[in-house]
Amino acid sequence: MRLHFTKMHGAGNDFVVLDATRAPLALSREQLQLLGDRRFGVGADQILVVEAAQTPGVDFRYRIFNGATGDEVEQCGNGSRCFVRYVHDHGLSDQTTIRVETVNNRLTLTLQPDGRVTVDMNQPRFAPADLPFDASGLVPREVNGMPLWPLDLGEGAQAEVALVSMGNPHAVLRVDDVATAPVADWGPKIEAHPRFPRKVNAGFLQVRSRSEVALRVFERDAGETLACGTGACAAVVAGIRLGWLDATVDVHTRGGVLTISWAGEGHSVMMTGPAVTVFEGEIEL
Numbered sequence: 001m002r003l004h005f006t007k008m009h010g011a012g013n014d015f016v017v018l019d020a021t022r023a024p025l026a027l028s029r030e031q032l033q034l035l036g037d038r039r040f041g042v043g044a045d046q047i048l049v050v051e052a053a054q055t056p057g058v059d060f061r062y063r064i065f066n067g068a069t070g071d072e073v074e075q076c077g078n079g080s081r082c083f084v085r086y087v088h089d090h091g092l093s094d095q096t097t098i099r100v101e102t103v104n105n106r107l108t109l110t111l112q113p114d115g116r117v118t119v120d121m122n123q124p125r126f127a128p129a130d131l132p133f134d135a136s137g138l139v140p141r142e143v144n145g146m147p148l149w150p151l152d153l154g155e156g157a158q159a160e161v162a163l164v165s166m167g168n169p170h171a172v173l174r175v176d177d178v179a180t181a182p183v184a185d186w187g188p189k190i191e192a193h194p195r196f197p198r199k200v201n202a203g204f205l206q207v208r209s210r211s212e213v214a215l216r217v218f219e220r221d222a223g224e225t226l227a228c229g230t231g232a233c234a235a236v237v238a239g240i241r242l243g244w245l246d247a248t249v250d251v252h253t254r255g256g257v258l259t260i261s262w263a264g265e266g267h268s269v270m271m272t273g274p275a276v277t278v279f280e281g282e283i284e285l
């Protein structure tokens with residue numbers, strides 16, 4: 001099968017985007033992994049498949065697969081911005097505000113005049129069951145009413161994480177400096193910790209001021225990426241609830257800046273950031 005694709009990125013988190021709006025596209029795990037493979041395929045952190053809407057009230061459906069495993073996931077913040085840029089640039093919609101359904105969520109996305117995209121990422125959730133996280137036998141430390149959960153990483157290492165679901169699961173821990181944070185060592189240990197039965201994305205958050213943070217994320221089934229949109233939302237929401245941050249925060253990732261706003265409980269998290277097309281191509285699968 002010869003497949004047309006578009007290579008995109010949002011702050012360096014990169015995607016292969018596929019159009020399945022005209023004809024259904026059923027790719028095997030191996031085909032998805034080949035698209036994600038940086039040596040034998042195209043190379044991408046995630047594969048995004050754009051489909052026609054299946055329920056009233058939305059304009060499109062889009063599906064997200066981690067490129068390394070081919071597993072379908074619930075949410076991708078940077079990918080959602082690229083999705084809007086894609087449907088707009090490919091003439092699939094001329095609207096600047098688009099509603100899309102993912103496997104477990106509905107998002108509203110707005111293309112800004114400066115080319116960036118703002119996404120209503122819905123409300124965060126915090127209950128251990130929302131991730132899920134097995135909290136049995138653990139007593140969290142409460143800061144400002146927000147639980148920080150102890151996580152034993154073995155060999156005497158102990159992390160303290162805030163739990164946030166943005167539709168997908170995130171564990172956020174505060175570090176003094178992202179440059180020296182143990183992302184390569186602790187990232188995989190947190191990601192695959194047995195208390196997270198469906199694994200987790202691990203965010204390392206450095207608070208620079210009440211409106212500026214630096215963040216590195218070791219993503220579930222992707223390793224460390226240059227940016228993680230849902231990770232940025234989760235980190236800022238955790239920082240606001242813990243009393244460290246104001247309602248609007250610039251998140252400096254290794255691939256660019258995302259602006260995240262959250263007015264607190266009962267409100268959606270808003271994310272603004274770039275969405276860039278790199279090239280188009282065809283691949284034999």
Ligand SMILES: N[C@@H](CCC[C@H](N)C(=O)O)C(=O)O
Nearest residue numbers: 076077078168220228229230
């Ligand atoms: N890069 C994404 C998140 C992609 C999914 C994640 N790896 C997971 O498994 O939940 C983002 O920008 O949010």
